[in-house]
Amino acid sequence: MRVAHIITRMIIGGAQQNTLFTVEDQYRDYQDEVALMTGPTTGPEGTLIPRAEQGGFDLRIIPHLTRSIRPFKEWRAYRELISELRDFQPELIHTHSSKAGILGRAAASHLKIPAVHTIHGAAFHFGQSPFHYRAYIAAEKWAARRCDRLISVCDAMTDQYVAAGIATKDRCDTVYSGMDVEPFLRPTRPPADVRQELGIEPQHIVIGKVARLFHLKGHKYLIEAAKEVVAVQPQVRFLLVGDGILKDEFEQRISELGLSDYFIFVGLVPPERVPELIHAMDIVVHTSVWEGLARVLPQGLIAGKPVVSYDIDGAREVVIPNETGYLLPSESIEPLSQALIELATDPEKRHRFGQTGRERFTDQFRHETMTRRLREIYQRVLDERKQNKR
Numbered sequence: 001m002r003v004a005h006i007i008t009r010m011i012i013g014g015a016q017q018n019t020l021f022t023v024e025d026q027y028r029d030y031q032d033e034v035a036l037m038t039g040p041t042t043g044p045e046g047t048l049i050p051r052a053e054q055g056g057f058d059l060r061i062i063p064h065l066t067r068s069i070r071p072f073k074e075w076r077a078y079r080e081l082i083s084e085l086r087d088f089q090p091e092l093i094h095t096h097s098s099k100a101g102i103l104g105r106a107a108a109s110h111l112k113i114p115a116v117h118t119i120h121g122a123a124f125h126f127g128q129s130p131f132h133y134r135a136y137i138a139a140e141k142w143a144a145r146r147c148d149r150l151i152s153v154c155d156a157m158t159d160q161y162v163a164a165g166i167a168t169k170d171r172c173d174t175v176y177s178g179m180d181v182e183p184f185l186r187p188t189r190p191p192a193d194v195r196q197e198l199g200i201e202p203q204h205i206v207i208g209k210v211a212r213l214f215h216l217k218g219h220k221y222l223i224e225a226a227k228e229v230v231a232v233q234p235q236v237r238f239l240l241v242g243d244g245i246l247k248d249e250f251e252q253r254i255s256e257l258g259l260s261d262y263f264i265f266v267g268l269v270p271p272e273r274v275p276e277l278i279h280a281m282d283i284v285v286h287t288s289v290w291e292g293l294a295r296v297l298p299q300g301l302i303a304g305k306p307v308v309s310y311d312i313d314g315a316r317e318v319v320i321p322n323e324t325g326y327l328l329p330s331e332s333i334e335p336l337s338q339a340l341i342e343l344a345t346d347p348e349k350r351h352r353f354g355q356t357g358r359e360r361f362t363d364q365f366r367h368e369t370m371t372r373r374l375r376e377i378y379q380r381v382l383d384e385r386k387q388n389k390r
Contacts (some may be wrong), residue, residue, distance in 0.1 A: 002033040004090035005186045006104035007287040008097045012046035014295040015120035018177040027057040039065030058194045060310040109146035121292035154293040154314025178370025183275035184302040194280040208281035210296040213244030218287030228337040243268035298316035301357025324357035
């Protein structure tokens with residue numbers, strides 16, 4: 001196949017890693033001709049561009065494709081995409097993320113090229129103003145008419161888009177976001193060594209969160225819940241993996257609560273270090289208030305760790321209450337404290353939840369499984385287009 005993938009930016013994030021695995025698998029395992037088209041990637045979230053440059057496939061930087069919304073730049077980015085697509089001449093276009101999804105599908109429609117779009121997280125979501133919420137729904141409806149199928153990373157995303165009137169269910173597929181599961185099954189370094197480097201003692205119970213230090217990721221709820229957790233179980237330590245604009249604010253609040261000795265900020269790390277850090281944890285917590293399906297949840301389970309998450313979007317598809325972890329009301333603090341205390345004081349339950357998660361979700365989240373299923377969808381779209389031309 002000859003496929004162009006379009007994404008707004010290649011930061012170190014779930015949607016970006018998902019996309020890069022797909023491109024790498026297509027190029028290496030299926031010998032597809034594949035191009036990755038993305039905007040410039042700089043900032044505190046890190047970049048996957050160096051890894052993409054080493055992949056051997058066609059990488060194209062679209063200068064005006066940026067995350068911020070500026071009408072003149074959108075027009076320029078659209079024209080740049082048209083030019084690059086005409087040069088590459090793909091059989092099919094696969095768009096990812098909100099802005100690239102709109103501009104990429106517009107370009108695909110203009111060039112009369114079949115297209116699919118992955119919903120990594122809803123473009124319309126909690127925390128937006130009513131104007132922006134309605135505007136994103138309108139934009140997604142417009143773009144949905146300009147592609148052949150929508151692909152969701154979890155069933156919850158499909159349900160949200162169907163409920164908003166963006167597409168009918170028969171036009172949607174769920175393909176869970178794939179990853180390299182082997183480092184989560186077998187860590188490359190002993191967890192005890194990683195913990196020692198971080199100043200974590202053998203008796204400490206580590207509650208870890210992997211996410212950008214950003215508003216919608218919900219760190220503030222974990223910080224508020226931590227005071228009660230520490231009061232009951234003083235051997236607990238909180239390990240925060242990631243960086244972002246709210247780091248100073250979080251450190252100040254932790255200091256005000258007298259919890260500075262209980263929090264460890266690891267900062268931004270390369271994706272290949274995430275498995276060893278999750279293996280150094282005893283419990284994985286994710287308090288995001290908006291997310292398609294946070295990759296850290298299946299990652300934690302595949303590593304054999306229990307997970308605690310707010311009941312948002314696709315979390316309930318892997319966080320099975322009293323089987324793999326706890327599912328809590330969004331933005332809640334007292335239930336979060338109690339769930340963490342219960343797991344911190346019950347090592348048998350931690351082991352049982354983690355093992356159940358590993359058994360249920362390892363194969364489902366392999367990137368090879370994801371890419372195979374995506375190529376099946378591509379082939380179906382191409383076949384349907386051919387039939388319609390007859």
